[in-house]
Amino acid sequence: MSTPLHAEPGWPPVVVCSVFQTGLNLMRDLERRGVQAIGVDCASGNSGFRSRYGKSYLCPDPDLEPAKWVAFMRSLSRELGSKPVIIAAADVFVEALGRHADELEPDFTFSRASVGVQAKLTTKEQQYALAGSVGLPCPRTSYIESSEDLDRFCVGARFPCLLKPLSSRKWEELPVDNPFHAKKVAAAESANELRAHYRRVAPVCPRAILQEVVVGPDDAKFCYLAVYGGGSKRLGYLVVHELRCYPIRVGSASVVHPVVDDEIAGMCDRFLRAIDYVGLCEIEVKRDSRDGRLLLIEVNPRFSGTFDCAVYAGVDAGWLHYLDLIGKAPAPMEATRLDFRHITALRDAPAFGQYLQERLTTWGQWWSAYRPPVEFYDVDFRDWGVTRPNLQRAFRALGGGLLRHWHLRR
Numbered sequence: 001m002s003t004p005l006h007a008e009p010g011w012p013p014v015v016v017c018s019v020f021q022t023g024l025n026l027m028r029d030l031e032r033r034g035v036q037a038i039g040v041d042c043a044s045g046n047s048g049f050r051s052r053y054g055k056s057y058l059c060p061d062p063d064l065e066p067a068k069w070v071a072f073m074r075s076l077s078r079e080l081g082s083k084p085v086i087i088a089a090a091d092v093f094v095e096a097l098g099r100h101a102d103e104l105e106p107d108f109t110f111s112r113a114s115v116g117v118q119a120k121l122t123t124k125e126q127q128y129a130l131a132g133s134v135g136l137p138c139p140r141t142s143y144i145e146s147s148e149d150l151d152r153f154c155v156g157a158r159f160p161c162l163l164k165p166l167s168s169r170k171w172e173e174l175p176v177d178n179p180f181h182a183k184k185v186a187a188a189e190s191a192n193e194l195r196a197h198y199r200r201v202a203p204v205c206p207r208a209i210l211q212e213v214v215v216g217p218d219d220a221k222f223c224y225l226a227v228y229g230g231g232s233k234r235l236g237y238l239v240v241h242e243l244r245c246y247p248i249r250v251g252s253a254s255v256v257h258p259v260v261d262d263e264i265a266g267m268c269d270r271f272l273r274a275i276d277y278v279g280l281c282e283i284e285v286k287r288d289s290r291d292g293r294l295l296l297i298e299v300n301p302r303f304s305g306t307f308d309c310a311v312y313a314g315v316d317a318g319w320l321h322y323l324d325l326i327g328k329a330p331a332p333m334e335a336t337r338l339d340f341r342h343i344t345a346l347r348d349a350p351a352f353g354q355y356l357q358e359r360l361t362t363w364g365q366w367w368s369a370y371r372p373p374v375e376f377y378d379v380d381f382r383d384w385g386v387t388r389p390n391l392q393r394a395f396r397a398l399g400g401g402l403l404r405h406w407h408l409r410r
Contacts, residue, residue, distance in 0.1 A: 007034035019048020023089030062096035077107035114278035118301035216289035224268035229324035236333035246351035254347035309342035340373040353401025
C-alpha cells in the first residue's frame with residue numbers, strides 16, 4: 001500500500017475553517033498536493049484574506065449566528081458543486097462542527113464518529129476530565145464557578161498555580177482594558193494573587209479552571225502531533241521539543257525542534273486510541289522538575305500551528321487526513337528529517353526581551369536558534385502579502401521588548 005503524492009482529477013476540494021496563519025498553512029500544504037483549498041473565517045483581518053493560497057470567504061460567526069453559519073456553509077458546498085472535505089483549524093469551528101454535524105453531514109465529508117469528542121476536548125473542563133478518566137497524567141485541576149470554590153482549591157494547593165478560561169477564546173468577552181482580555185491563562189505565585197486574578201474575570205466569566213503549575217523551565221515542554229484514521233489507526237506522528245515560548249512560562253511555543261521520544265509518543269498514542277480518536281490532534285506535555293513525571297498541559301483537537309513543523313519533518317498530516325477522509329487509505333508516514341528548528345517569528349520576537357530580563361538567555365544563545373537549518377511558521381517569501389506585515393509586526397515587537405528590557409535595567 002502506497003500513499004498518493006498528488007491529488008487526481010475529480011478529487012473533492014477542502015474547506016478549511018479559519019484562515020488565521022495556522023489554517024492558511026494547511027491550505028498551502030493541500031494546494032501543493034493539487035487539492036483545491038477554500039478558506040472560511042468570521043474574522044476579516046486574518047491572514048488568508050491577503051494570501052496567494054486558495055480563496056477565502058467571510059462567513060457568519062458560528063457562536064453568534066449559528067443558523068446563518070450553517071446556511072452559509074451549506075450554500076458554499078452547493079456552490080463548489082461537490083461534497084467537499086471540511087477541516088477545522090480553530091476551536092470555534094471545531095465546536096461548531098460538533099454542534100451542527102447532523103445538519104452539515106449531507107453537504108460535507110468529515111469524521112462523523114469523532115467530531116463530538118473533538119468538540120468536548122476544546123473545553124479545559126472536559127479535556128482534563130477525559131484525560132484523567134483514561135489514565136493520562138494531569139496536574140491537580142479544579143473547575144470553579146465562585147470565590148468559594150477557589151478558596152477550597154487553595155487549601156493544600158502547591159503554588160504557583162494557573163487560572164484558565166474554560167475555552168481558549170472565552171476571555172475575549174472581557175473588556176478590552178481588562179489585563180486578561182483575550183488571554184489564555186493567568187499565573188499566580190500565591191493564593192492572594194490567584195484571588196486577585198479571579199476577581200478581574202469573575203464578573204464576566206465566573207466559570208474557570210484552576211490548575212497547579214507543572215514546575216520546570218520552558219524547555220521541559222514537548223508536543224505530540226499526530227493524525228489518526230478510521231479505527232484510530234495512527235497515520236503519522238511527530239514529537240517536538242519546545243525550546244522557547246511566548247509569553248514565557250505560560251505561552252505557546254515560539255521555537256521547537258523535532259525529536260525522537262518513545263515515552264511521550266507512547267503515552268499520547270494510548271490516550272487517543274482509548275478515546276477512539278480520528279483526525280488531527282496536538283497534545284502538549286511537560287516534565288515536572290520535582291519528580292520527573294510527564295503531565296498534560298493541553299490538548300488541541302485540530303490542526304494547530306505546531307503541525308506546520310511536522311510538514312518540514314516529512315509528515316504531511318493535513319494530506320494524510322484528507323486522504324483518509326476521501327477513502328484513499330494512506331500508508332503511515334514516518335518523519336524523515338529531524339535536523340532543524342521551527343520558529344514562529346511573531347512569538348519569538350516579543351519573547352526576546354522577556355527572556356533577557358529574566359536572565360534566561362544571552363544574545364548569543366538567542367540568535368543561535370536562527371542558524372540554519374531553520375524553518376518558519378509565519379514567514380513565506382512566496383506569499384509576500386502575508387509575510388510583509390508579519391515581519392513588520394515582529395520587528396516592532398522585538399524593538400518594543402528590548403526597549404522595555406533596557407528601561408527596566410536602568
